[in-house]
Amino acid sequence: MLSFGSFEHKDVGDVLHIQMTDGNNNVVYNTDIPVRKINPNQTYPIKMDNTVTIPKGVTCCIRITCSSDGNSYAVIPTLNTTNRTDPNTYMSTLKMQTHAKSLNISYTYKFRQMYPLIVMIFELVILFVLCFEHISEMAGVYRKRYLKELKKKKKKKDKHKKSRSIKDVVKWCLAHRKFIVYIRRITFVINPFVIFLMLETMNQTLELMRPGVWPFTWLLLFAVELIIYAVCRRQSLSMLILNFIMFPIGLANLFIMNVRGTPFLPADILGVATATEVADHYTFSLSPSQFIIIPAFFIWNLFVFRIAGRKNVKEPLKLNIIKRAVPIAASVFIVGIMYNTSILEACKITDDVWNKVGSCQKNGFYMNYFINLHYLKVSKPSGYSQERVKKIIEETKSDTANTSQAATGKKVVSNSDFKTNTSLNGKKPNIIYIMNESLADFSKIGTVNYNRDPLEFIHSMKDNTISGLDYVSVFGAGTSNSEFEAMTGNTMKFFPSGCNVYQQFMHDTTYSMSYYLKSLGYNCDAIHPSSAKNWNRVNTYNSMKFDKFISIDDFKNPEYIRYISDKESYKKVIELYEKRDKAKPLFLFNVTIQNHGGYLTNTNWKQPIEVEGKYYTEANEYLSSTKESDNAFKYLIDYFKAQKEPTIICMFGDHQPSIETEFYEELLGKTQDKWELSDIQKRYATPFILWANYDIGSADDVVLGNNNLENLLLKSAGIELPVYNKFIEKVSETIPVMNVNGYMDNNGDWHNYGSDETDEIKKLLDDYDILQYGYYSDIDKQKLFGK
Template sequence: MDRKKFVRDICKDNMLLIYGFIQVIFLAVLRKYYLLTVYQTVAAYLFVCLCGVIVLKFVRNKAVQNIYLLMWSSFHGIIILGFLTQGTFYLTLTQINKVQIVNLFLGFLLYWIFYLISGKGQTAVAVGNLVIAVMGITNHYLMRFRGAPFQISDLKAAKTAGNVFLNYDYMPDLYMLFTVIDLFVWYKLIKQEYQKRELKKRQIPDAIVTVAAVFACIPLVNGTYQKIYSETGQFSKDSYLAELLADAEGKTESYPEGYSAENAKKILQDFNSQAPEKQETVSTAKQMPNIVVIMNEAFSDLRVLGEIETDQPFLEYWDSLEENCIKGWANVSVFGGTTANSEYEFLSSDATALYQNPVIPYNNYFEQTDVYQSMVSVLKDQGYETTAFHPYLSSGWNRTQVYRAMQFDHIIFSEDLEQPLDTIRLYTSDEGDYTYIRQYFDQKEKNTPQFFFNVTMQNHSGYTYDGDNFKTTVHLRGDAAGKFPQAEQYLSLIRESDKALKGLLEYFENYEEPVVVVIFGDHQPKLEEEFYSYVTGITRDQWDLTQQRKQYKTPLLIWHNYAAGSENIGDISLNYLAPLLLQDTGLNMSDYQHYVLGQYEEFPVINSVGIVDANGNVHVRGSEEFTERTREMQILVYAHTVEKIW
């Protein structure tokens, strides 16, 4: 017997099984050296491969073999999708939960639909793998740029994404190349297996599986999957398809328990009838200051995460500010992107965490809105001229429609500028932005108080720019030296923001009218994953709740050009900031803002992590304690923004 021929024939006849076991070894190596999975995942895939041996070698029914090949391919595709989305995949056979089961079923359903359409297993695997590759690569880039995978709400934000599409680095990494190659090799091997077993007639097992799939899809109609997902709280590591389905089902508006317009009005009436007498507006100029609110794009102090050693300070001026200012930490609800939600929380005094499902209110609730009560209308009613300024395209986040509904007197985007402003990298610099503010206030009508709302662009992701319009000036020291170029570029941008802020506040120090300047960051940036591990000493998936909360904190400053008290208020969520500002300046607030401020002492933070009460206790979003303690506020948020009953 020719041994070489014998071995060659064995390998040829069992190539799919051999490759499956090679994948098991690869998963084990990843676990040992890179901690990208868990041993239970290796065991789960080994179990699938062993089942493959049994089915392909001992089960004689070709239809059953074909169906198992499809199941195996979908399982393989789900693992690849998990790796591309989060860099890992968790599946524990002994502790498998409802979401993981739903996720595996959805993966099989994806391939099965293509099988029913084409009638060929190899075609189903080809198209299924292609869909997995597209979804995975999309998520891989989104995770790199903003730290979150694709969600249904991104469809409405397509214009915003298009505005900044060319400003990122799309060079594929080895991780992406290996997974895509794996999908292709898997298809070629599956194709050979199907060609051995191709049937001329569709078999009864096909019909049985189809009927089972139809019954399994019934929960799609009543939202059961969305409920299952919310119960377990898994996120992307092992259940991206289930998460996406839950997200899609959640787009059908779900109101909080006890909601009605009458109930919402009663809550406000009861609160205001028992609350202390509201302050009255005083007409003197000293008590009607100009208000400049700057939501600085991706502005943050990364020292909140852990110790960072650099060759020069990057927030030197910020750290020096002590007189006539209130400092604290803005606790935001987003990380790495979705700027519009931080903007919305400040202007509306609503907390996005109070919605039943993830939303971007600017996209979801303002399409048919003509008038909306916000910080803008409250100040207009007191004689303020109001201006919104964003030195970038007007198409982002539906801002034009939102600003009109909020009744800004003047709305200014980059298209409206007569002269271009100074840029850093590809965006208007903070210095260019603040130069425009200075020019605006030089020309404004005297004794007419101005509310000027500004969203900057300088620090927008990504942080891989390699052109002539910006050079890295802040470098990490010690063991981190030279390892994290994105973090160093980001810190260099923050240094430029700090210098620009110094020039702006020095201008307003000598301004002849009273001015209050508020500045906060909309979110922290998404940088190298290894940077977070270096700063904290552990990977992000090992962070406890305390460390997770730090990722949602940005610096907050309320500065006055007149004599005022100074204090550090610690943590505050953005929904409280406008009422607090009105209280600080002695201005009137709406009944709703008055109610919101009344909740501030009870729980000063409401964000996507959860609520923090006055004693520092954290109740995570989705918990019974969170739901019960915020029920009234949930009702009022829906009345305010979804129904717009006032």
């Protein structure tokens, strides 16, 4: 099946030519399709000969061209794809997991076939010329010649004007030093705009931007350039420094959009080290426009370098200070006006905190990045005071309704429907809390068929098992934010958009689940089979008062399935359990990594999982990986089934994987542009499974927010909730599910924050915001987290 996008028949060729070659470059299939038979935004079936099969593991190549009368390489209709290669001759390398007789190909560009190549050759020629022709040196040579010619001329003026050639004009210009000075000054002014155009084009946001954003973006970049100039006092050097700061940031946005589907934000700078740990598992390809922009960027900077002037002469100190102070003052004024006033908002340049991709497209990458600088700190909520915090705490203590008494007439089963377990008669069980990387259960949120169930064991768990959907606040990335919610009961709803709590706001003792359990006599250990520095965990776990942190350095010759396998991680759980201090109960927090993106590693799977009907390279690899996770979880459960000491295990997914958008569209039964809030929330739903080797009852189809998962686990372990968690329990009676996108009511309906809030819900959310802010303030936190 070929999936076509939007196109006009008059803009493309008449006949589509499709050719398939095998690994030896032999043509195994060839066909021509009249374009008039192809409808925009629909799929077209390709009927292949039954003898055409592609053996498993063989790399094949699909070549698509389009022709019309008198043009053998016409523009081809738009194809939906994730592969980015040639414009008109579409070449795609596909790794087939099974014998295939139909293929779902995607993507191309409306460029002439030779256009990117011709432009690049032209750019290389310019680059060559600039490399070997120093403009300043040329100016000196021509100036000497010019002065020599003047001496030979007669003092009398010619009565007749001589016509000048272009070459003469160039010689005249280069012979005058002021001309180069003027060129340099003009370039200094327009350089921010040129870089803005280049990098917004590279990020494919230029055509979608609001027109009013352009001058503000230029002003913003010009202000940065002025600050650099104030420091170095060299125009060309200032331009080069600005350009080589902005260019890597633009590339970072390309990479992050490719990986997680959201733009690069200020808080992401703190996660660069973490990103480099997994970067080799992702593929990064350039479109034709990006292929052109990158050499153009270097050509422009070489031009800037070539017009550099001589070193500044010494100036009086007072004059030097003035020349540095003026550009700094101008920069501060420009940035201050844009940052601290409503001028951007008045020009309709605003941020959509619920749609970061849309904001980036409308505002452009650089302006969007600037706007999000506002979110680097937590704002004090309206009405906040220490007295208000203490009042909420006292109300929570005296409110008997906070002891898990669910509201009547509910249509959903949530955390508040479960009471504290009493089957252990006060004995504290061992608690194993597992955050499984990118774990998703698509069968609970949509319709899709596989060749086998990737979570077969998990779906078979019934006895002493509570399971359902856990709504998190991140998609495709942002693991540590889900970890933070699940460990503290806090919600990302009240944190700045796009922030990372572990890296920005964890500076002192953090009253988390581990801190609370430690106060009850537990030994608390954490496991993560990757670098301890990722997401600042090495410091965060210290602030959470974990006794021990097992990182990748503590795994000797581990098994790898893409990364260190889940089974290897669970072996470490069992090892710590067997070496525990038996005089104390054990709390283990395990963060796995096996299912981490990207999903184009061509792993040789023992039990490959494939989506039926269509071929999704990334989805199939991801699902095959989760099958191995399912097997590993069975290994862990089987071990603890044989243990007599009471133990409870809770596993949940940190977020869903960033795989083909087309897969999610098929899963939800509608294209992304038609998704409503309820559809969007389905991409934020991960499974949770709570099992114990003692009686905790059974339930499935439970729904809760990630901030409530800790409460359900503590109650199932028979542990009394601290007062802060009791307040969260009270909130969950009215708001069973909430995350960064919105909240669900007791009827199972989703709502946006703000416009849909009743007075009761607004008060609960305001109190929650105030109490959570107090969590980071200087009040006596023991009053929040003690009993």
